[in-house]
Amino acid sequence: MSKRPRAIIGSPRPKVDAYDKVTGRALYADDIMLPRMLYGRILRSPHAHARILSIDTSQALALPGVVAVLTGEDLPQKFGILPSSQDEYALAIDKVRYVGDPVAAVAALNPDILDEALKLIQVEYEVLPALMLAISTRP
Amino acid sequence: MRELITLHVNGESHELAVLPQRTLLEVLREDMGLIGTKHGCELGECGACTVLLDGVPVLACLTLPLEVQESEITTIEGLEQQGKLHPLQETFAELGAAQCGYCTPGMLLSGAALLQAHPCPTRAEIKEALAGNLCRCTGYTKIYEAVEAASERITSEGGVA
Numbered sequence: 001m002s003k004r005p006r007a008i009i010g011s012p013r014p015k016v017d018a019y020d021k022v023t024g025r026a027l028y029a030d031d032i033m034l035p036r037m038l039y040g041r042i043l044r045s046p047h048a049h050a051r052i053l054s055i056d057t058s059q060a061l062a063l064p065g066v067v068a069v070l071t072g073e074d075l076p077q078k079f080g081i082l083p084s085s086q087d088e089y090a091l092a093i094d095k096v097r098y099v100g101d102p103v104a105a106v107a108a109l110n111p112d113i114l115d116e117a118l119k120l121i122q123v124e125y126e127v128l129p130a131l132m133l134a135i136s137t138r139p
Numbered sequence: 140m141r142e143l144i145t146l147h148v149n150g151e152s153h154e155l156a157v158l159p160q161r162t163l164l165e166v167l168r169e170d171m172g173l174i175g176t177k178h179g180c181e182l183g184e185c186g187a188c189t190v191l192l193d194g195v196p197v198l199a200c201l202t203l204p205l206e207v208q209e210s211e212i213t214t215i216e217g218l219e220q221q222g223k224l225h226p227l228q229e230t231f232a233e234l235g236a237a238q239c240g241y242c243t244p245g246m247l248l249s250g251a252a253l254l255q256a257h258p259c260p261t262r263a264e265i266k267e268a269l270a271g272n273l274c275r276c277t278g279y280t281k282i283y284e285a286v287e288a289a290s291e292r293i294t295s296e297g298g299v300a
Contacts, residue, residue: 018232021240022247023224024175024215031174 038067041114043104043121045096048130052094055104056122065109066117072103096125145208148173149217157204164188164199167214175215175244179273186272189245190214196249196271215244218251226289227251236285238276245272250286259290 020026057069072093080086092103106117141156148171157166164181167173167190179187181200188199191213218225227250230236237243246269253260253268260268265286266279274282 012233012235014232015235015237017240018235018237019224019228021237021243022228022231023219024173024244026240027174028177028241030178031168033169033172033174 038107038109039111039114040105040107041118042102043106043118043123045092045101045103045125046099047096047125047127048099048132049128050096050125051128052092052096052103053124053126057104059120059122060106060117063113063117063120065113066106067109068107069117069121070105142205144204146204146212147210148212149214159205161204162200163190163202163204163207163212166204167199173214173216177241177244179241186245186249187242189248189272191248191252194252194255196252213248215247218247225251226292227254227286230285230288230292231282234281234285234288236277236281242272242274246274246282250289253286254290254293258294260286262287
C-alpha cells in the first residue's frame with residue numbers, strides 16, 4: 001500500500017485573515033472612517049426600573065455641532081429576533097428596565113461634544129421598585 | 140485652536156495641525172489614518188494602543204503628541220520593512236497566535252521591542268515583557284510560543300530583530 005503525504009489534513013495553516021491581522025490591515029468596526037461621517041452616543045438609564053416621565057432634548061439640540069437627538073418616541077417600531085418575540089424597542093418607551101437601558105441617542109459632527117450633549121438631555125424618572133432576587137416574593 | 144506639530148512615524152516626518160488635548164492614539168488613527176493601533180480601554184490598562192517610542196513600548200492613549208515630536212514613533216504599520224514581514228509577524232500568523240486579532244498589533248510591538256533588547260528571552264521574560272498587553276481570546280500560550288519561534292528564527296538566521 002502506498003503512503004500519500006498528507007498535504008492538508010494534519011498540517012497547520014494560517015487563518016485566512018492572519019496576515020491582515022499581524023500587519024494592522026484588518027478592518028474592525030471602529031476603524032471604518034467615512035467622509036463627513038457623524039458620531040453617535042447613547043444615553044442610558046441609571047435606574048434598574050423606572051418610569052420615564054419626560055425627556056427634554058432642547059438643550060442638547062441647541063449645542064453647536066449636534067445634528068440630531070432621538071428618543072423612544074421617534075422610534076416606535078418594535079422588533080425582535082424571532083417572529084414570536086417582537087417586543088424590543090431601540091430606545092426605551094415609557095419604562096426603563098435595567099441600568100443601561102438606552103433612553104436617547106445623539107448624533108454630532110465630532111466626537112468631542114458627545115459627552116456634553118448627553119449631559120444636556122434632561123430625563124425625569126419615577127424610580128420603581130426592582131426585584132433583584134430570583135426567589136418568589138409571592139405569599 | 141489647533142497647533143502645528145511634526146511627528147516622525149515609521150520613518151517619515153508628518154506636519155500636522157492637532158488639537159492640543161488629543162492623545163497620540165487619536166492623532167495616529169484619525170489625523171493620520173493609521174488605524175492599526177487600536178482603541179482598547181483608553182485608560183492605560185490593556186495595551187491595545189501600544190506603539191514604540193524610540194524602540195520603547197508606550198501606551199499611545201496616555202501620550203500627548205505635542206510631547207513626542209523629537210522621538211521616532213513606530214506603529215504596527217511600520218513593523219514590516221520594504222514589504223518583508225518581521226519574524227514575529229510570520230510566527231504569529233503561522234502559529235495561530237492571533238484569534239480576533241485586536242490585541243495583536245500591541246503584542247507584536249511589545250514583542251519586537253523585547254527581541255531587540257533580548258534576542259533569546261526565556262518564557263518568564265516573555266511573560267514579563269508582554270504583561271501589559273491583555274488578550275481575551277488566546278490564553279496567551281500561542282503568543283508566547285510565537286515569540287519563542289521568532290527568537291529562534293532570528294538567531295538561527297543570524298539576523299537582527
